[in-house]
Amino acid sequence: MTSVIVGAYQTKFGELWDVGLADLLTEAGWGAMKDAGVSADEIEMTLVGNKLSGKVVGQDHLGALVKETLGTGGPTLRVEAACASGGVAVHQAVAAVEAGQIDCALVIGVEKMTDVDVDTITWGLMGAASAAERGAGLSFVGLYALMAQAYMGEYGAGAKDLAQVAVKNHFHGSFNEKAQFRFPITVEDVLHSSIVANPLKLLDCSPITDGAAAVVVMSQKLAAKKGLLTSSIRVVGSGLANETLSLAARTSLTQIKSTQEAAKKAYAQAGFGPDMVDLAEVHDCFTIAEILAVEDLGFYKKGTGYVVQGNGEVRLGGKRPINLSGGLKACGHPVGATGVKQVVEIVTQLRDSAGKRQVTGARVGLTHNVGGTGGTAVVHLLAKN
C-alpha cells in the first residue's frame, strides 16, 4: 500500500442545534486540510460519506455543496452505504490513490440527525434494513436484539457482559472532549436503564448525534515531495465487503461475514494478522455489536469476545484497548461521519496526540465500520511511519 493520511479533523459530536449540515461539513473539511497543510486546489477528489441528509435535512447532492463551500479541486461526489458510508468513502479514496488515479483526496463524513422527531429518524435509519424487516415492525435495536439473544443463547453471555462494553466506552469517552457523552456509567446504570428491545437496554444503545469528521489521503510520493511523509500515518490495509441486506437471508446471527471478509482483505494487504493490532475503533452501535466485532476481526475466538469486556484487557491501559474515542456509544454516532471519525481517532493515537486517553507506544491501529446489520463492512489498518 502506498497511501498515507496527512490530515485529520473531527468536529464536536452531540446535539448541535446551533449548526447545520453545511457548517459541519465545512468545518471538518477545512479542519482536515488545515491539519494537513494543503490548500483546497491541491485536492484532486472529494468524497462525502452521508446517509440521511436527503431525508432529514432535505439536502442531497453534497458533492456540489462541497464545491460551493470548500471549493476543492477535482470531482466531488457522495457515497452511501448506511452507517458505513464514512468508512466506504475512506476506502474509495484510498483505492483511487492506490490505483494512481489521484495523489490527494479529501474525505468528509457528515450527519445531522437531531433536528427532527424520533419517528423521522427511526424510519430514516430503517432505510439501512430490508423492506421485509421494516414491514415486520423491527427497529435497528430490534434487529441487534435478535443477534444478542442468539449470541447469549449460544455462548452463555449475560446482560452484565454486554453492559461492560458500554461502561468501558463511557469511561473512554470521559477523556474525549469531542465526545457526546463525557460521564462514566456503571454496570448497574446499564442494567437498570429502560429495556428498548430485550435484552438491549437504553444504555446498550449508541445515541442520535450530529457531527462530522474528515481526513486527507495522499500518495506517499506526493507526501514525500511536500515534506509530509515522516509525520504521516500509513494506510496498510483497506477492506470493503458486503453481506445480504436482511438478517433472514443469512445462515448465522452470531457472526457478520462481511466484517470477517473485510478484515481478511485488510490483513492480507498489511501482511500481518490481528495480533499486531495495538488498538482499534470498532462499530459498537449496540453493545452486542462490539462483542461480535472483536471476534469477527480475529482478536478473540468466536464465543469468547464477551469475557474480556470487564477484565481490563480492552480498556485504556490494557493489552489492546478498544474504542478509546468512546466508540459510537459515548463519542456518538452521526452515522455518515462514524467511519471517518474512527480513522481520525486512530491517526490521533498514532501521532501520540490523544492526551489522557493516549495508548503508550501504539504503532498499529484498526478501524471497523458497519452498515445496517452487516450488509456493508469496512476495515482499515493504519500504522505509524
Add this chain to the structure above:
Amino acid sequence: MTSVIVGAYQTKFGELWDVGLADLLTEAGWGAMKDAGVSADEIEMTLVGNKLSGKVVGQDHLGALVKETLGTGGPTLRVEAACASGGVAVHQAVAAVEAGQIDCALVIGVEKMTDVDVDTITWGLMGAASAAERGAGLSFVGLYALMAQAYMGEYGAGAKDLAQVAVKNHFHGSFNEKAQFRFPITVEDVLHSSIVANPLKLLDCSPITDGAAAVVVMSQKLAAKKGLLTSSIRVVGSGLANETLSLAARTSLTQIKSTQEAAKKAYAQAGFGPDMVDLAEVHDCFTIAEILAVEDLGFYKKGTGYVVQGNGEVRLGGKRPINLSGGLKACGHPVGATGVKQVVEIVTQLRDSAGKRQVTGARVGLTHNVGGTGGTAVVHLLAKN
C-alpha cells in the same frame, strides 16, 4: 482508455405501479449481466446510482440490497450526485477499470418516483439544489426558468425554439418501446400547455418516472479473454466535473461550466473533438437544458444552439441526432437511472440494434448527464470497435 461496455439493459420507463425499487434494480442488473453473458460471481464491483430511494421508498443501503438480490461478487456501494447519480456511477466504474483495480463492474441506475404525492417528490428533488434556493421557494422548473429567461434575453431565442426540443424528443420517443411517452406532439401543443414557471410550460418539462438501467463495464483484456471484445463498445472518454450547488454563486446563467469541463476531459481522453460525435444523449430535464448542453458540449457556438432545433439537423436522419431515446423529456427521467440509460441507448445505437430510431453508420456517441442545475456533470464518449 482500456475499458469497454459488454452488457446493457433498460427496463420500461413510466408509471410502474406494479413493481418496486428492488424489482427494477434486479431486472436491470440481471438484464445487463445476461446481455453480457457474465455471471454474478464474475462481477468484481457493483455501483448503484440513485438519488431518492431513502426519502421516497424508505430504502437506503442499495449496495447490500444488490448483494441480497443479485449476489454479485466484490464490493457493492451506492453513489449519489442528484440527477447525475447514474452517470457518476458509470464514471466511477470506468475509473476503477482504467486504474486496474478491477476488470469487471456492474453499474445499475434506479429510481422509483411515482408512488408518492407531488409535494414529497418535488421536495425530494429540491435536495439537489441549495438551502437558499429551497428557502426562496424555487422548484427545479423555477431554477431552469431563470436560466431560460437569461438565455432568451441574451440570445433572442423564443418559446417556439424551446418547444422544438420537446417536439423532436417526443418524435424520437415514439420509436422507443421503453419510453414513457410514445406519442408525437406539436409546437402548438407545447405553447398551449400550462405555464409551470415562465417561460417553461408543462411540455417543456421532463416527467416523473420509475425505471432502471444497467451496464457491464469490462477491461479490454478480460473482454478479449472471454471473446467479447469484438462485439463490445469502447469507452474512449469519461469526464466528471462539478460546479457550485446554487445558481446564485455563478457568474453566468447561460452556460454550465461543469458540462464544459467534463466534456473537455472526455474529448482529451478520446483524442478528438465534438465534430467526431455522430449522435448524443444529452440532459434535457427541461427544453432549455438541451439547448445549453449542445453549446457547452461544443456542438454549436454559445447562443446558437437553439437555431437548429427545428431544422432537422439534430433529428433522426439529420447531421447529428440528439436524444434518440426520446431524452429525459419523452423516454422519462427516473433520476438515478438516467445517466446509465443514456449509455444503454448509445450502446444500442452503436450495436446497430436501435430499430426504427437507428442512426445509420453511427461510430461515436456521447452521453451527458447533469445533477441539479449543473453542480455535477458527467460526459462519456463511446465508440464502435
